[in-house]
Every structure is written in structure tokens, then in C-alpha cells.
Amino acid sequence: VTNMRLKTWILVPMTIAIGIGLFFWGAFYFQQEKEASRQATTRLVSQGQDYYSSLLQQQVRLLQAHAEYLIRNQELIGAWHNRDRDALLELTVPLASEFQQKYKITHFYLVEPDRTVFLRPYNPSRTGGVISRQTMLQAQASGVAVHGLELGSLATLTLRYVTPWYDQDELLGFIELGMETEHILQEMAKMLHVDLISVIRKEFIRRESFEAGTERFGFKGNWDDYPDMVIAHQTISDLPDALHDWLVTGHDAFFGPNNIYAVHRGRHLWGGIIHKPDIAGEDVADLIIIHDATAQMMALRHSMVTNFGVATMLLGSLLLLLYSVTRRAEKSIETAHKLLEVKNLEMEQLVYIVSHDLKSPLVTVKTFAGMLRQDIQDGNQQQISEDLKYIDSSTDKMQQLLDALLKYSRIGRVDTLAQTLSADHQVQNCLATLAGILQQHQVQVSTGKLPQQLHGDPLHFGQIWQNLIENAVKYRGDQPQPHIEIGATQEGQDVVFYVRDNGMGIASEHNERIFNLFSQLNPGSDGSGLGLALVKKIVTIYQGRIWVESDGKSKGSCFMFTLPGALIKGDKAI
Amino acid sequence: MTSAVTKVILHAEDEPAHATIIRLALQRNVGDVQLRQVEDGKAALDYLYRRGFYEDSAVSLRPDLILLDLHMPRISGLEVLSVVKKDPELQTIPVVVLTTSDLIKDRLAADTCGVDGYLVKPDDFDQFVHMMSELCAAWL
Numbered sequence: 001v002t003n004m005r006l007k008t009w010i011l012v013p014m015t016i017a018i019g020i021g022l023f024f025w026g027a028f029y030f031q032q033e034k035e036a037s038r039q040a041t042t043r044l045v046s047q048g049q050d051y052y053s054s055l056l057q058q059q060v061r062l063l064q065a066h067a068e069y070l071i072r073n074q075e076l077i078g079a080w081h082n083r084d085r086d087a088l089l090e091l092t093v094p095l096a097s098e099f100q101q102k103y104k105i106t107h108f109y110l111v112e113p114d115r116t117v118f119l120r121p122y123n124p125s126r127t128g129g130v131i132s133r134q135t136m137l138q139a140q141a142s143g144v145a146v147h148g149l150e151l152g153s154l155a156t157l158t159l160r161y162v163t164p165w166y167d168q169d170e171l172l173g174f175i176e177l178g179m180e181t182e183h184i185l186q187e188m189a190k191m192l193h194v195d196l197i198s199v200i201r202k203e204f205i206r207r208e209s210f211e212a213g214t215e216r217f218g219f220k221g222n223w224d225d226y227p228d229m230v231i232a233h234q235t236i237s238d239l240p241d242a243l244h245d246w247l248v249t250g251h252d253a254f255f256g257p258n259n260i261y262a263v264h265r266g267r268h269l270w271g272g273i274i275h276k277p278d279i280a281g282e283d284v285a286d287l288i289i290i291h292d293a294t295a296q297m298m299a300l301r302h303s304m305v306t307n308f309g310v311a312t313m314l315l316g317s318l319l320l321l322l323y324s325v326t327r328r329a330e331k332s333i334e335t336a337h338k339l340l341e342v343k344n345l346e347m348e349q350l351v352y353i354v355s356h357d358l359k360s361p362l363v364t365v366k367t368f369a370g371m372l373r374q375d376i377q378d379g380n381q382q383q384i385s386e387d388l389k390y391i392d393s394s395t396d397k398m399q400q401l402l403d404a405l406l407k408y409s410r411i412g413r414v415d416t417l418a419q420t421l422s423a424d425h426q427v428q429n430c431l432a433t434l435a436g437i438l439q440q441h442q443v444q445v446s447t448g449k450l451p452q453q454l455h456g457d458p459l460h461f462g463q464i465w466q467n468l469i470e471n472a473v474k475y476r477g478d479q480p481q482p483h484i485e486i487g488a489t490q491e492g493q494d495v496v497f498y499v500r501d502n503g504m505g506i507a508s509e510h511n512e513r514i515f516n517l518f519s520q521l522n523p524g525s526d527g528s529g530l531g532l533a534l535v536k537k538i539v540t541i542y543q544g545r546i547w548v549e550s551d552g553k554s555k556g557s558c559f560m561f562t563l564p565g566a567l568i569k570g571d572k573a574i
Numbered sequence: 575m576t577s578a579v580t581k582v583i584l585h586a587e588d589e590p591a592h593a594t595i596i597r598l599a600l601q602r603n604v605g606d607v608q609l610r611q612v613e614d615g616k617a618a619l620d621y622l623y624r625r626g627f628y629e630d631s632a633v634s635l636r637p638d639l640i641l642l643d644l645h646m647p648r649i650s651g652l653e654v655l656s657v658v659k660k661d662p663e664l665q666t667i668p669v670v671v672l673t674t675s676d677l678i679k680d681r682l683a684a685d686t687c688g689v690d691g692y693l694v695k696p697d698d699f700d701q702f703v704h705m706m707s708e709l710c711a712a713w714l
Binding site: 351352355356357359360361362363364366367368370371374390393394 | 645677
């Protein structure tokens with residue numbers, strides 16, 4: 001039997017393809033989601049940039065409003081004209097404290113036209129000093145108000161607003177207001193739900209300034225932490241390693257569009273950069289936005305696991321379905337294949353029979369018919385009857401062969417006629433049918449226990465035993481006390497039925513041949529040569545086999561057969 | 575043993591009618607031939623080895639030609655053929671198969687066993703006669 005291996009040819013490539021497909025789909029899906037997360041971070045960073053600018057602008061307008069109020073204040077102008085320190089203090093100190101408390105405006109200077117500080121209302125005890133910051137220089141040069149961020153002497157980024165102070169066209173001096181920008185960062189972090197790290201580029205400040213600033217404002221970083229950068233503020237308690245590396249080696253990458261992605265202590269973090277140029281346009285400081293995407297990534301992972309599970313289940317059931325379909329197909333192919341083999345064998349036998357057994361009497365008839373014609377011409381009466389005798393016996397033989405062939409070919413599985421009867425019942429029926437012959441030849445029959453229930457066409461089972469018993473009677477030889485024993489034994493998994501006689505026996509070289517159509521071992525014996533072929537065909541229908549055991553000539557023979565396809569469950573064993 | 579003039583043909587054929595036809599066909603045309611007919615392969619071997627019924631070597635003359643039907647009870651023509659062609663004593667005797675079958679399968683089997691000729695039985699007596707005379711002309 002050829003093994004079709006449909007299952008292997010269909011299921012193995014399917015499984016591999018599905019596995020690869022699932023893997024790539026998963027990888028693709030994960031990359032998609034990660035890319036989406038990165039883009040979300042990019043948006044967040046640009047949003048942060050805008051927000052930062054607008055917050056800064058807001059503060060600039062605040063400073064501008066207060067500065068303009070001051071330069072239009074006639075009392076202040078009057079006191080300034082006289083450089084009346086007491087009057088100026090009386091006017092400005094309450095304002096300075098109000099600025100500080102309400103608006104976080106921490107710097108307030110009244111400055112001479114030559115940029116010498118006349119009064120610091122937020123710190124009146126300190127006097128003198130010349131301001132040479134960019135904002136002041138630009139205001140002096142241009143004669144209009146100037147504002148911008150500047151790194152201060154304490155390494156803080158201060159927003160300053162400097163306006164020239166005129167009375168009519170006379171330049172009285174300058175008023176400068178300033179504020180630290182740290183609180184803007186706090187507000188941003190709160191609004192955007194992100195962590196922020198504020199770094200200063202070392203090239204723009206001195207170590208002493210930073211250390212003084214640390215004392216005053218409590219900077220988080222140490223000067224020696226990183227080669228080019230130093231951390232001023234951070235709202236996150238510890239930095240991801242990836243960010244450390246970034247700060248140590250690759251900080252140039254900060255200034256590209258790059259985001260960094262890092263998993264730190266079970267948190268999935270995205271990082272992005274906001275630049276903070278000072279008034280001169282130098283990137284003196286940067287703001288690193290750290291976006292915690294843990295919840296997002298967890299949700300992604302969760303949905304991936306769910307999707308993967310569902311996909312696996314669906315594809316698994318598809319494979320199972322395919323498996324059962326292919327298995328069924330394989331089985332039916334195998335059954336068809338077996339049937340085809342049986343049919344082929346039968347066909348071959350038929351061709352053989354036609355070419356030998358059927359042609360043989362035809363040759364006789366035609367030849368003797370020709371001779372008959374001649375003999376009639378010659379008037380040879382004796383020869384005529386001789387010719388006719390041959391023709392008659394040959395046509396009889398043909399008739400017999402054709403009948404036998406038809407009988408043989410009609411045997412097939414007819415499920416509509418199926419019944420369940422005990423083997424014992426079948427054998428008893430046969431013995432009743434054959435009672436005449438058995439008695440005529442004085443054959444003794446003994447039957448063993450046959451409790452098996454057989455399901456199938458009762459005529460089939462009847463023909464098995466009938467043919468075997470007839471065979472035993474026919475080939476009893478010169479046995480004076482012919483005896484037939486009918487029974488069943490258990491051999492391993494199989495129930496083996498047997499019909500044993502003490503007749504002529506069979507030489508072992510014929511054991512196979514006797515089951516072929518029209519093969520008679522003995523010349524001159526009557527019968528069609530069909531019996532055993534018929535039995536074999538029936539047994540084959542019930543997936544059984546038949547064979548003969550004999551100790552040789554005159555030692556009797558034992559025909560044995562199995563009928564696994566007919567046995568009712570539970571009767572497979574005795 | 576064999577007569578210098580009279581040739582012996584051993585013919586194994588289970589079908590009595592065919593045996594008759596062959597006998598008549600030989601009688602019609604070929605003169606000096608002794609035909610020995612046996613009913614199957616078993617009998618043919620018994621004859622060749624002078625066993626049982628054919629013990630008498632004066633009667634069971636060594637044949638000059640063996641004619642075999644293929645499909646016979648007990649021992650088939652093919653079996654006889656292969657025994658004869660394996661026996662150094664007998665293998666020189668020409669063996670011709672004379673059968674109803676023109677199946678390639680049978681021809682090949684006979685060829686494999688070393689047959690000297692393969693003839694399919696015609697269905698006309700005159701053709702039988704013709705075939706026998708040709709056969710004797712070729713092999714005797």
C-alpha cells in the first residue's frame with residue numbers, strides 16, 4: 001500500500017508558514033506600535049517646545065507691563081531726577097517685594113545711563129557695579145527695550161527685560177527686571193505630565209559659578225559627572241543608563257531629531273530635547289523631556305499577547321480542521337486504493353480466465369464445427385455424432401464457466417441486506433442445507449463453540465461455510481471414516497474460524513493457488529473451480545484472510561479464515 | 575531407444591477435445607510420428623522421468639518434441655517447461671507451448687523459462703493441420 005502522506009505534505013508546510021507568518025506579523029506589529037510611540041514622543045517634544053516658548057513669552061509680557069509702569073511713574077521720575085535715595089527706596093522696596101511674591105520677579109535694577117547700578121530695590125544694601133550683560137548692552141546701543149535669556153553668575157538661566165528710561169527726550173537711565181526660569185520648568189512638567197532634566201553646557205559657565213549656584217539653588221548634578229554638560233535640575237530621581245551614555249558620549253545627538261528609548265527599572269522611557277538659546281542665540285542650556293510610556297507599552301504588550309493568543313487559537317483550530325480533513329481524505333484514498341488493488345487483481349484474473357478458460361471451449365466448438373461441416377459432406381455418420389458430442393460438452397463447459405463468473409462477480413458488499421447473526425446459527429443453517437450430501441457420504445461433523453455475532457450479508461457467511469464443507473466432502477479421498485470439525489480459536493488479536501477434515505490434504509506448493517479462480521488441482525473432478533475463489537472474495541470483503549494448513553497428501557487439511565470486518569465489538573476475542 | 579525413423583512427440587493437454595484435435599491434425603498430414611498424449615503436467619513429468627504409470631521405458635520413449643498446454647491442473651505447463659529446461663538430460667529436447675492464451679504475460683513467462691516456441695491455438699481444423707505440419711517440419 002502506498003502511503004499518500006497528505007498530512008505531511010499539507011500540514012507541515014502550513015504549520016511552518018503559519019509560524020513564520022505569526023512571527024513576522026508580531027515583529028511588524030511591535031515595530032509599528034513602537035514607531036507610533038516614538039512619533040507620539042516627537043509630538044510631545046514639539047508641543048513642549050511651543051509650550052515653553054509661550055510660557056516664556058507670557059513672562060516677557062509680565063516683565064514688560066511692570067517695566068512700562070515703572071518708566072511712566074512720575075513720582076519715580078521725580079525722585080530719580082534728584083537721585084533721592086530715600087524717596088526712591090520708599091517707592092521701590094514695597095514694589096520689589098510685591099514683584100517677588102506675586103510675580104517671581106526677583107531682579108530689579110535702577111541703572112544710570114552709563115550702566116552703573118544706582119539701586120537694587122530687592123537688595124538695597126548692595127550698591128554700585130556696572131552691568132555688562134548682552135541685554136543691557138543691546139538696550140543701550142539700540143535705545144529700545146530688549147529682553148532675553150542669559151546665564152547668570154550663579155549658573156542659572158535668567159529672563160531679563162531691560163528698557164531705556166526717558167523723560168521727554170532725555171535719557172534718564174535704564175530699568176531692568178529679571179526672573180529665574182526654574183519655575184517655568186516646574187509648570188511645564190506638571191502640565192505635560194513628563195519628567196524634565198535641565199542641563200547646561202559647560203563651555204558657557206565656570207565651575208565656581210555652578211558651585212555657587214548649587215549652594216543657592218540646590219542643583220542636582222555634579223560638575224564632574226559629564227564631560228560637556230552639567231545637570232541643573234531634574235524631576236526624575238534617577239537617570240536611565242541610556243541617558244547617562246547619551247550625556248557622556250553622544251550628546252550631539254541631542255540636537256538632531258533623534259529620540260531615545262530606554263527601559264529603566266521596568267519603566268519604558270522615551271526622551272526628547274528642547275533647546276534653550278540665550279539672547280545671543282547660543283545653545284547654552286537644554287531641556288530633556290522624559291516621557292514615561294510604560295502604561296502604553298504594557299497595553300501594547302497586553303494587546304499583542306491577546307492578539308497572538310487569539311491568532312494562535314484560530315490558526316491552531318484551522319490546522320486541526322485541516323488535520324482531520326486530510327486524515328479523512330487519506331483514509332478514503334487508502335480505502336479507494338485498496339479497493340482498486342482488489343479490483344485490479346480481479347480484472348487481471350478475469351483477463352486470464354477469458355484468455356484461457358473461456359477461449360479453450362471456443363477453440364473446440366469452432367474446430368469441431370468445421371470438422372462437422374466436412375463430415376456432413378462426406379456423410380460420415382459416426383464422426384458426425386462424435387463432433388457433436390465435443391461441441392455439446394464444450395458449450396456446457398462454457399455455460400458452467402459463465403454462470404460461475406457471474407456468481408463470483410455478483411458478490412459485493414450490500415449493506416442494505418446486512419444482518420447480525422451468530423456464527424453458530426450460520427453453521428447450523430449450512431449443515432441443514434448440506435445434510436443430504438453429508439449423509440450420502442457418511443461424513444461425521446462436529447462443531448465447537450461459535451458464539452461470535454457476525455454482521456453482514458447472511459448469504460455471504462453461509463457461502464463461506466457451505467463451500468468449505470462441500471470442499472471437504474468432495475476431497476475426502478478414500479477416507480473410510482470422513483470427519484469434519486468446525487470451530488474457532490483465538491490467535492493473538494484475531495478470532496480464527498476453521499474447517500478441518502481428514503481427507504486428501506493438499507501439497508504445500510498449492511496452498512496459494514487453490515484460492516484462484518478456476519484452479520482445480522485434480523483433473524477430472526467435477527465443480528466449476530469457483531468455490532474457494534468465492535470464499536476468498538467474501539472473506540476479503542470483511543477485511544479477513546484465508547489460508548490452508550495441511551500436513552500433505554492424505555493427511556487432511558484445515559481451512560482457516562478471519563472476518564474482522566464482520567465481528568461485532570466485544571466478540572473480537574472469544 | 576528411439577527409432578531412427580519414427581519421431582516421438584509428447585503432448586500434455588488437459589482438454590480431451592483439444593487432445594483429439596491435435597491427434598487428428600497430426601494424423602492428417604504428418605506421417606511417421608508417434609504421439610504420446612498425457613492429461614496434465616504431472617503426467618508429463620511422470621512420463622519424462624518414467625514414474626508410476628509410465629515406468630515402462632519401452633513404451634515411454636524419449637520424445638523428440640514436447641508440446642505443452644499452459645493451463646493445466648496439478649502441475650502447469652510452465653512448471654513442466656522449467657523442470658525440463660533445468661534438467662541436463664532433458665534440456666536438449668525442444669519444447670513448444672501450445673495454448674489458447676496470447677497474453678504477453680504468458681509469452682514472457684514462457685520465454686523466461688527457455689521455451690523453444692510459442693503457438694496460440696487456432697479455431698479452425700485446417701489451420702491446426704497446417705500448424706502441425708509446420709511444427710514437425712521445424713523441429714523434427
